[in-house]
Amino acid sequence: MLEVTEGAKDLLRDIWLEETDDREFGLRLTMEASGQPGLVLGKEEPGDEVVEHQGVKVLLVESELVPVLEGSTLDVVDSAYGSNLVLNRS
Secondary structure: OOEEOHHHHHHHHHHHHHHOOOOOEEEEEEEOOOOOEEEEEEEOOOOOEEEEEOOEEEEEEOOOOOOOOOOOEEEEEEEOOEEEEEEEOO
């Protein structure tokens, strides 16, 4: 299972609120064409790993990524440019 820190959950919720307020949607962690993981707005699909925070599905990890990200952590790092999500793979 992908571990998501509280800071990352807060940032994901903020991003979700900027995109929508429809609770049918969440931020999907998916594999982009570049081969890197990315976030897109989408609905929960069968087999997704769901991370909820304050009553919102803040992250939907697509089923194909669940085993790949096993043991990894999604965290937030603050910099001069703002807060960024960082995926630390084990």
